[in-house]
Amino acid sequence: MHLARIPLGLAVLLAGCGSSDPSTNALPASDASDVGLPPSDAGADGRDDSSTLDTAPPIPFPALTPDLPRLVKRASVVLPSPTFVTVTYSDNTNVDRLEAFADQLGDSAYWRETTSEYGISPAKSGPANHVRLTDEPPARIGLRGEADDETVLMTALVHSGKLPTPEGAVYVIYVSPKTKNVSAIGLPHHASANIDGKSIRYAIIPAGSADRTQDVAHELVEVATDPDLGHGYAYLDRTLMAWNTLFGGATEAADLCQWEPTAEYQDKEPGFEFYVQRSWSNAAADANHYPCVPAPATPFFNVTVPDSVKGITIAAGESQVVELYGYSFAARTDWNLHVVEGNAMIDGLWTDVGHLHLDLDVDQLNNGVVAHLTIGVKAAGNYHTELVTVVSSTAEEKHFYPILVLTP
Numbered sequence: 559m560h561l562a563r564i565p566l567g568l569a570v571l572l573a574g575c576g577s578s579d580p581s582t583n584a585l586p587a588s589d590a591s592d593v594g595l596p597p598s599d600a601g602a603d604g605r606d607d608s609s610t611l612d613t614a615p616p617i618p619f620p621a622l623t624p625d626l627p628r629l630v631k632r633a634s635v636v637l638p639s640p641t642f643v644t645v646t647y648s649d650n651t652n653v654d655r656l657e658a659f660a661d662q663l664g665d666s667a668y669w670r671e672t673t674s675e676y677g678i679s680p681a682k683s684g685p686a687n688h689v690r691l692t693d694e695p696p697a698r699i700g701l702r703g704e705a706d707d708e709t710v711l712m713t714a715l716v717h718s719g720k721l722p723t724p725e726g727a728v729y730v731i732y733v734s735p736k737t738k739n740v741s742a743i744g745l746p747h748h749a750s751a752n753i754d755g756k757s758i759r760y761a762i763i764p765a766g767s768a769d770r771t772q773d774v775a776h777e778l779v780e781v782a783t784d785p786d787l788g789h790g791y792a793y794l795d796r797t798l799m800a801w802n803t804l805f806g807g808a809t810e811a812a813d814l815c816q817w818e819p820t821a822e823y824q825d826k827e828p829g830f831e832f833y834v835q836r837s838w839s840n841a842a843a844d845a846n847h848y849p850c851v852p853a854p855a856t857p858f859f860n861v862t863v864p865d866s867v868k869g870i871t872i873a874a875g876e877s878q879v880v881e882l883y884g885y886s887f888a889a890r891t892d893w894n895l896h897v898v899e900g901n902a903m904i905d906g907l908w909t910d911v912g913h914l915h916l917d918l919d920v921d922q923l924n925n926g927v928v929a930h931l932t933i934g935v936k937a938a939g940n941y942h943t944e945l946v947t948v949v950s951s952t953a954e955e956k957h958f959y960p961i962l963v964l965t966p
C-alpha cells in the first residue's frame with residue numbers, strides 16, 4: 559500500500575474496517591515498476607510518510623484517473639436522423655405498447671444521453687411508421703447464409719410495398735411466435751442488408767423478447783451508432799487488448815454495458831415508462847462518471863491497474879505482485895473484491911483456465927486504497943495468454959476489470 563497516496567483520515571478508516579496492516583502491503587519499488595506504474599508511484603514507498611500524511615490533501619474522487627476504454631469508430635457511418643418503423647404481425651398481443659415505445663424513445667432523455675455524443679439526433683416514429691402486417695408470418699427465419707435467412711424476409715417486405723421509407727428508416731421487426739426463428743441463434747440483433755442497391759437497416763426482435771423493451775432499446779442505440787455492423791462505433795481503442803478480451807470482441811455501445819447487473823432499468827422519466835438498457839458513453843468516461851448512461855444514483859467504483867491493458871508478462875513457474883488501485887466517483891462504503899481466472903463477466907466465454915495461482919491480500923476496497931494481487935503462473939495455457947477478471951461488487955452492483963497475463 560502506498561501510504562503517501564492516502565490521507566490520514568482514510569488510513570484510520572482502513573484500520574477501523576479490518577483491512578490488513580499497511581506495512582505488510584508495502585511493495586518494493588522494483589515490483590511497482592514491473593507493472594508499469596508511473597515513476598512517482600515507484601518511489602512512493604521510499605518517502606518519509608509521516609510528513610506526507612500530515613499535509614496530504616483530501617483524497618480526490620476518483621483517487622486516480624481510471625483507464626476505462628473508449629468506444630471508437632472505424633469509418634464515419636452512423637445514422638444521424640433515425641426513424642423507427644415498428645413492424646408487427648397480427649398475432650402480436652403487445653402492438654400498442656411497442657408502437658408507443660418507438661414513438662416516445664426518440665424524444666426521451668434516455669435517447670439523448672445514449673446517442674447524442676455520437677452525432678445522433680432525436681429519432682422519429684409516429685403513426686405513419688406503424689406497420690401492422692396481416693400476412694401469414696414466415697414459417698422460419700434461418701441463419702445468415704441459409705436459403706430462408708433474414709435477408710429473404712427483409713427483401714420480401716421491401717418488395718411488398720408495405721414498408722414506409724422515411725429518412726434514416728430502421729425497421730423493427732417483431733417476429734411472430736408462429737415463426738421458427740433461428741436468426742442470430744434466436745437473440746435480438748440488428749443488421750443491414752443491401753436490397754436493390756439500398757442499405758436497409760433493421761432489428762430482429764424474437765417473439766420471446768416482445769415485451770422486453772430493454773432489448774429493443776439496446777438494438778436501436780446500436781443501429782443508430784453502428785448501422786452497417788462494424789463501420790460505425792463498434793470498437794474499443796486498438797491498444798485495449800484486455801478489455802477486448804473481456805468483452806469477447808462484441809463491443810458496440812450497448813454491448814459494453816449489458817453485463818452489469820444494473821444494466822436494465824425502468825426509466826424514471828415522466829411520460830417514458832419503459833424498461834431500457836444503459837449504454838456506453840465516452841463523454842461520461844472522460845468526465846470520470848459512470849460510463850454506462852443514464853447512470854445509476856450510486857457512485858461508480860472499480861479498480862484499475864495502470865498500464866496493464868496490453869498484458870503483464872509472467873513466465874511459467876514465476877509470480878508477480880500486481881497493484882489494484884481502488885477508485886470511486888464519490889464517497890461510499892467499502893465494496894467487496896475478488897478475482898477469478900477466466901471471464902467472470904461473460905460466463906463460459908473463456909474456458910482455458912487452471913494455469914494461474916491467484917492470491918489477493920484483501921477482500922474489500924475503497925477509493926484510494928491499493929490491493930495486492932499475487933499472480934503465479936503454474937504453466938502457460940493454450941494461447942500463452944491468460945485472463946484474470948477482478949470483480950468489485952456490492953449486493954446490487956458488479957463492476958469488472960480485466961488483466962491479461964502473457965505467458966511466453
Ligand SMILES: [Zn+2]
Pocket residue numbers: 776777780810812813
Ligand atoms: Zn449489441
